[in-house]
Amino acid sequence: MSVPIVVHGLSPSGGRSVAINGQTVGLAHSDQDLVEFLRRAGLNDAWDLLDDAHWIEWRGGRAHRYEAA
Template sequence: MSPGLRVVVYPPDAEGGRRVRCDGEILGRAFGPEDVLEFLRRAGLDPDDVALTGTGLIEWRGGGPATWHQA
């Protein structure tokens, strides 16, 4: 995994989906943590090696991995 890799998960939209970007490229719209891991797998990361919190790899905007519905 590249040390400079930057993943951003944006706040939930009206349907509860969250846009996911990796190094500026849109990977997709996630509806749960498993979707984020799948997008990262498709981007070449091993999901077993990715921690959703506490690593600095993922910047969660508008709430962490437990937040999936618009408030």
């Protein structure tokens, strides 16, 4: 199954790279950052999507965790 939003694993300095439809849109350091990226992409209901596996795949770490590995 392919989802439109991928939150990649933790970077060594903290934060997670976020891709929407295969395009990297930024480095999130919190759910607030992630929601802002999604809002800029036109997803105004972004808070409701954070735990929806049809929309977001959390890779390489637990969901909602952004601190340095």
